[in-house]
Amino acid sequence: MPETQLPTILLIDDDAGLLQALLRLLSSLQHPLLAASNAREAQAIMAEHHVGVLICEPRDKAAADFLICCKEKHPDVVRLILTAYPDLDSVLRVVNQAHPFMVVTKPWQDEELQATVNLALKQYAVNRERERLLKEYNGILDNAGTAHAFRTLDALMYSIHKDMAADAIDHLPMGACLIVDGVVSKYNSAAIRVLKELDQTQINIGAQIEEWPAVLQDAYAAERKQRVQTRLEGQHRLDYFVLDLSVGTLIAFAPEPRLGRPPDH
Numbered sequence: 588m589p590e591t592q593l594p595t596i597l598l599i600d601d602d603a604g605l606l607q608a609l610l611r612l613l614s615s616l617q618h619p620l621l622a623a624s625n626a627r628e629a630q631a632i633m634a635e636h637h638v639g640v641l642i643c644e645p646r647d648k649a650a651a652d653f654l655i656c657c658k659e660k661h662p663d664v665v666r667l668i669l670t671a672y673p674d675l676d677s678v679l680r681v682v683n684q685a686h687p688f689m690v691v692t693k694p695w696q697d698e699e700l701q702a703t704v705n706l707a708l709k710q711y712a713v714n715r716e717r718e719r720l721l722k723e724y725n726g727i728l729d730n731a732g733t734a735h736a737f738r739t740l741d742a743l744m745y746s747i748h749k750d751m752a753a754d755a756i757d758h759l760p761m762g763a764c765l766i767v768d769g770v771v772s773k774y775n776s777a778a779i780r781v782l783k784e785l786d787q788t789q790i791n792i793g794a795q796i797e798e799w800p801a802v803l804q805d806a807y808a809a810e811r812k813q814r815v816q817t818r819l820e821g822q823h824r825l826d827y828f829v830l831d832l833s834v835g836t837l838i839a840f841a842p843e844p845r846l847g848r849p850p851d852h
Contacts, residue, residue, distance in 0.1 A: 594639025626653035761841035
């Protein structure tokens with residue numbers, strides 16, 4: 588389904604006069620407007636167009652089923668009910684199962700309906716952004732078992748919400764700690780395990796550089812995106828690299844050779 592620059596408002600009603608009145612009223616919103624007289628026509632339109640808002644009166648079972656189905660197949664599309672029969676069984680069924688954004692009763696106030704549809708368009712934009720962020724975040728989790736996790740974090744420095752980037756650190760397969768303003772803000776469970784394996788002191792939230800495990804005290808000043816090798820007693824070796832993210836500075840570390848490759852771009 589190709590996406591136009593602006594999402595389409597789809598009107599569904601079997602009253603041709605009412606559809607024409609709505610088309611005239613909502614034209615001031617400067618979004619594409621399409622109309623369907625029944626659920627079958629609406630399905631065909633949604634298959635071909637980038638629909639962001641549905642406005643429908645579910646007077647019959649087909650219309651009600653269509654709105655409920657839209658909730659499952661197109662959860663980002665905002666659903667509005669415009670009805671003269673708010674107590675009708677089919678309308679109540681849609682309210683309970685399709686969870687419309689709002690129910691507007693006929694006859695409507697022009698300014699109120701325009702404002703409601705405008706809010707629905709804004710909600711659609713929020714839904715789409717949330718969907719995009721979740722896909723990016725899931726991409727981090729899907730790749731967390733390899734060094735691709737760091738490539739993903741690096742690529743998302745400027746696009747992902749800060750709380751998502753910070754939360755993703757928990758899923759990295761190697762030790763990782765997040766430094767904000769020179770102190771430890773977060774670390775994952777792998778960090779505890781790695782430091783214990785190497786007989787190093789543990790890292791603590793709020794710890795300043797001089798309080799970090801000795802093996803990591805030089806990491807904060809290290810060149811970014813470069814693998815650093817540190818020899819320890821007993822033939823052990825710890826490798827780490829450092830990335831600057833939007834949420835702070837990430838130090839990733841693991842006993843060689845389990846670290847993987849840092850991002851190279």
